[in-house]
Amino acid sequence: MGNFLAGRVIAVTGAGRGIGRAVALGAAAEGARVVVNDYGVSMDGGSPTSEIAESVVKEIAAAGGDAVAVADDISTMAGGQRVVDVALASYGRLDGVVCVAGILRERMLFNMTEEEWDPVIATHLKGTFTVFRAASAVMRQQRAGTLIGFTSGNHQGSVSQANYSAAKGGIISLVRSAALGLNKYGVTANAVAPVARTRMSANVPMELAEIGEPEDVAALVVYLLSEKAREQEITGQVYTIAGPKIAVWAQPRELRAAYASGGWTPETIAEFLPGSVGVDPMPMLARVAEMSRAAARGDRPNAQ
Numbered sequence: 001m002g003n004f005l006a007g008r009v010i011a012v013t014g015a016g017r018g019i020g021r022a023v024a025l026g027a028a029a030e031g032a033r034v035v036v037n038d039y040g041v042s043m044d045g046g047s048p049t050s051e052i053a054e055s056v057v058k059e060i061a062a063a064g065g066d067a068v069a070v071a072d073d074i075s076t077m078a079g080g081q082r083v084v085d086v087a088l089a090s091y092g093r094l095d096g097v098v099c100v101a102g103i104l105r106e107r108m109l110f111n112m113t114e115e116e117w118d119p120v121i122a123t124h125l126k127g128t129f130t131v132f133r134a135a136s137a138v139m140r141q142q143r144a145g146t147l148i149g150f151t152s153g154n155h156q157g158s159v160s161q162a163n164y165s166a167a168k169g170g171i172i173s174l175v176r177s178a179a180l181g182l183n184k185y186g187v188t189a190n191a192v193a194p195v196a197r198t199r200m201s202a203n204v205p206m207e208l209a210e211i212g213e214p215e216d217v218a219a220l221v222v223y224l225l226s227e228k229a230r231e232q233e234i235t236g237q238v239y240t241i242a243g244p245k246i247a248v249w250a251q252p253r254e255l256r257a258a259y260a261s262g263g264w265t266p267e268t269i270a271e272f273l274p275g276s277v278g279v280d281p282m283p284m285l286a287r288v289a290e291m292s293r294a295a296a297r298g299d300r301p302n303a304q
């Protein structure tokens with residue numbers, strides 16, 4: 001065992017499978033006591049079972065670590081609160097939360113139903129809020145803590161997962177808001193956009209040129225949870241990790257501006273906008289066009 005997280009108490013949602021499981025095992029291996037949350041659902045969010053969270057607790061115990069299971073649904077306020085309450089009741093403190101839980105309900109926007117939209121937003125975006133909300137109240141009192149949300153490269157847009165993309169974009173704004181609002185209390189907040197082999201990524205209908213294992217993602221999360229990242233005052237950041245690659249995303253900023261002297265009209269905007277403010281070309285549009293051409297040739301499209 002390492003000691004990156006010695007003495008820390010870390011709660012991980014979606015910790016029964018895939019990336020969340022690797023994060024829970026990785027944090028325990030670095031000395032953390034871990035709350036393993038997983039609702040134990042299928043990839044579209046159905047058929048919950050408590051066995052999934054329990055099995056990871058057993059794995060951690062078998063490796064000599066200390067963990068406790070919470071099989072609640074984190075898309076409810078009560079579920080998010082319970083994750084935090086169990087950490088406090090079991091271990092007396094809470095140093096970090098990692099919101100990994102997620103589901104997919106893929107459909108083109110023009111066919112998407114409310115039943116496909118709502119649970120995806122509820123699991124990813126609200127499920128990050130419920131845990132951040134309960135944890136930040138504790139961390140504010142402690143004057144220390146780390147919040148980590150899970151986003152995706154898909155926050156740039158997605159052809160057939162508008163619900164997932166919108167939730168992942170929302171998580172970035174939630175993380176940045178937490179970073180801003182909690183900075184003065186010594187609490188940091190960051191987001192991770194992983195690319196790793198799990199049941200979820202197996203669903204992607206294209207070759208991923210850059211992909212790694214859940215353990216690669218766990219290494220980054222352990223670092224972000226550690227004192228070493230806090231010493232560097234890392235907060236409000238979005239990191240991609242894809243196997244050997246780690247990348248930081250830019251902060252959103254205005255690219256170009258133009259000013260009207262006497263207020264804008266549709267006519268003056270039509271005259272000035274194209275040549276002065278213009279557009280910022282969308283890289284994903286070009287990539288999607290290339291993927292369509294590859295598919296038309298009968299090739300399996302390459303995502304990068």
Ligand SMILES: NC(=O)c1ccc[n+]([C@@H]2O[C@H](COP(=O)([O-])OP(=O)(O)OC[C@H]3O[C@@H](n4cnc5c(N)ncnc54)[C@H](O)[C@@H]3O)[C@@H](O)[C@H]2O)c1
Binds near residue numbers: 015072123
């Ligand atoms: N795998 C990738 O390449 C990839 C890429 C981009 C983003 N992500 C994100 O990383 C995270 C983990 O993905 P994964 O690939 O490990 O998926 P996964 O399907 O292997 O694991 C997700 C886990 O979340 C649990 N879960 C679902 N709804 C829950 C709820 N309401 N309450 C508690 N637990 C719940 C599931 O039971 C499951 O065990 C997700 O947020 C996903 O969107 C993954």
